[in-house]
Amino acid sequence: MATQHSRSAARLMMAPAVTLLLGWMLVPLAMTLYFSFKKYLPLRGGDLGWVGFENYVRFVTSSAFWPSIQTTLVIVGGVLVITTVLGVALALLLDQPMWGQGPVRILVIAPFFVMPTVSALVWKNMFMDPNYGLLADLWRAFGAEPVQWLSQASVPSIIMIVAWQWLPFATLILLTAIQSLDSEQLEAAEMDGAPSPKRFWYIILPHLGRAISVVILIQTIFLLGIFAEIFVTTGGAFGTKTLTYLIYQRVLESQNVGLGSAGGVYAIILANILAIFLMRIVGKNLDN
């Protein structure tokens, strides 16, 4: 159906987006690669010459490297599991007939509109503060010792904050998917006397496969880069240093641009490994 004419027109129309993104990818990537082979210390005179792979070796052999990979995977994985599972549950619930469906939906999606910085500040100070936080008040009301969230349960706390922000996104996509489900099919299953767990397992969940894939894919891309939530709450202490945060420490706190750039290259590699995994696992669902 596509003629030669429309093919070249199509290419022309794609050109601006592709060119811009290519530039946005290549310029920083090239500069990151360039810096990563340099000893570049802005506070000590800047460019101090080529050092080969020294930055790469140093970044990986630092005691903080492997823990940071682990933390990254735990946080990303934790948030994905929570948002997907709760997202499906919430979407199912919101699809049920009820009074005030619109207002409830508004309440549920509201966290998505809150800036990460603001949500981190609010959670840290007004909820998780061991002295003045609302959760501490709650714990004390039951006669329990308040939990020191951000030091003793630091990673779960951050997962909770981030999951709170992303749950609405997952819920929205999954809700749209559920609403598109052919209700006749469900009714038929109901007529046949299929109990609701079975209906969920054999009809609803397979139908949601594609939506779940999308949720996981998009969220992973955003979650790999989370920064404000950690910067505001723990500053990377108590085992919350993700790879992104470690790079921040190297580039901005230690002012070692070369070392940080090598870290940036590792981050790209990690992201691509994850992307390939994701494509393998969820990519099938995207084909059709």
Added chain:
Amino acid sequence: MYLRNALRAATALALIAGATHAETITIATVNNGDMIRMQGLSDEFTEKTGIEVEWVTLEENVLRQRVTTDITTKGGAFDIMTIGMYETPIWGKNGWLVPLDDLSEEYDAEDILPAMAGGLSYDGTLYAAPFYGESSMIMYRTDLMEQAGLEMPASPTWEFIREAAAKMTDRDAEINGICLRGKAGWGEGGAFITAMSNSFGARWFDEDWNAQFDSEAWKETLTFFSEMMNESGPAGYATNGFNENLSLFQQGKCGMWIDATVAASFVTNPNDSTVADKVGFALAPHKDGVEKNGNWLWAWALGIPAGTQKVDAAKQFVEWATSKDYIELVAGKEGWANVPPGARTSLYENPEYQKVPFAQMTLDSILSADPKNPTVDPVPYTGVQFAAIPEFAGIATEVSQEFSAVYAGQQTVDEALEKAQAITNDAMEAAGYR
């Protein structure tokens, strides 16, 4: 709001008519109370000079990140930056700041406290003018001390402090004997533990830049700190910084608090503090037999980046904000207790200011800190609670994160010191010191 803008416009117009060139300068500053006040008063500066001021007010960590990026890349986004005693000599050495060696006669640069001027100079040249200066000291509740049947000596030992803290602690009444900074970050808990380690005879580096965390003195410091805080400190002290402790003290939840001398005006201000009339002050402690005290030296200062096109206007502002007149201006509006402290000798000679309860102890603390000679054993760096080398901020932040993990009960003192030693030596190697 409208009226003020109209006035501002009118003054600006008048000045243009008077052939003065109206300029706008951009100032990056930290969101501390004294700076917020300066921001409010800057209208008076505009009225006087016709120079408009735009503010970029940021939280301390964000500010550091922002101004450091801008100065190292010569971005020129700011005409004045609020920086500290750590950054100033390093930046001055790199030629990134405009030297402040030609300040006006009436400004009286000689009046700046020598300790502050020294810390804000490189090679004898002043590179940033101190807006306020501070050391650290003990602030304690006189009523609780009395209840405990103890009397605070003029220069207490750490052993005394620990004992007093244990006696003052009353968990049922939510009173913690002592509140100290445990929060990770070189300017937070890192600053405190470093200053404290000086008074235990420890040091960061030997003269060949080898890390010294494997020393007995460091082990003693960290063990003492965490044991004392577990006995008598508030729950969750591993995440408490200056601000958290200030709130705790103001709410009457701390017996003692060793922290910045500027806090004295906040804890004695009856508007914010429930214990305003029950606060005493003493010199920061030392270990029995060690002559160094565990207090630091710091100044928030105004520096002018070398690339700015508006050097004259920026200098005018720096002079105005750090002048004797500015201090008088604040005193007139808010009372002497609220003027920016610790920058000028004349302030401490002013009989009005001498009536302020914490004035003398602040000065004594400042005078007892010696950045050129901070430790018992010799060191290759200057700075009390930091080493004035570019790598320090990054290293000390990571090291203090390991320490905070000890405070939170996640690792032992030995584990933390071992990691600190590795982190520091590794980073110093990367920077080419070793």
Added chain:
Amino acid sequence: MARSVTTRRKAFNTAVAWAIGLLIFFPILWTILTSFKTEAQAIADPPVFLFFDWTLENYGVVMERSNYAKFLWNSIAIAGGSTLLGVLIAVPAAWSMAFVPSKRTKDILMWMLSTKMLPAVGVLYPIYLVFIKLGLLDTKFGLIVVLMLINLPIIVWMLYTYFREIPGEILEAARMDGAGLKEEIIHVLTPMALPGIASTVLLNLILAWNEAFWTLNLTAAQAAPLTAFIASYSSPEGLFFAKLSAASTMAIAPILILGWFSQKQLVRGLTFGAVK
């Protein structure tokens, strides 16, 4: 929807959904409530919920200290500008991917998404240097471009999925009637894709509004949006929960209100091609 449900079942659903909804919304509600308290009431234990002396004092303090209108306008201009620019560039690209698909279409889409994987903190120095060179530092235009580039992959993908749902026969018919490419896009395609475009615009407004790394690090006094406004309230000296709450409420209110009014659009449109 033909399913009949008992009133009891409906009441049960309603109760559970509202309880969960309120729980999720609670942190925002609490922030808004706290912004009307005094600092002492903000940390009161036991906490006070509704029965306190409501005060506008905190808003007064924030308005006095910061030029809120300027931050707000910058946020609107940057989020709006980057979304508009992004959609203008993405529509033709998404069109050609949807209607003239080639073997590489999916690869290109995935590659576009992968440009989002370079961690921002790692490239701050290079980008900062480029911005200085181009004179874009602390300009709204510079941020509009950066945020557009960051969100472009998402915009392209969303539009692509909407366009693909439009049956090709309709376009064929239009072509038969002698419509050129331009007419086809403007008169046939765009009206049909309008709901999709609307939700794309919404999502990107939200993402751009909330972006806090580049907007904070590439601005000073002129172009700083609300993310920088918040950074001046995050931890000052003394008690600050009430003032922080007021500032937070002011920072999120505009986008929250927009989101509420367009909730239906978002619920209907946010599919990313997940629905088949």
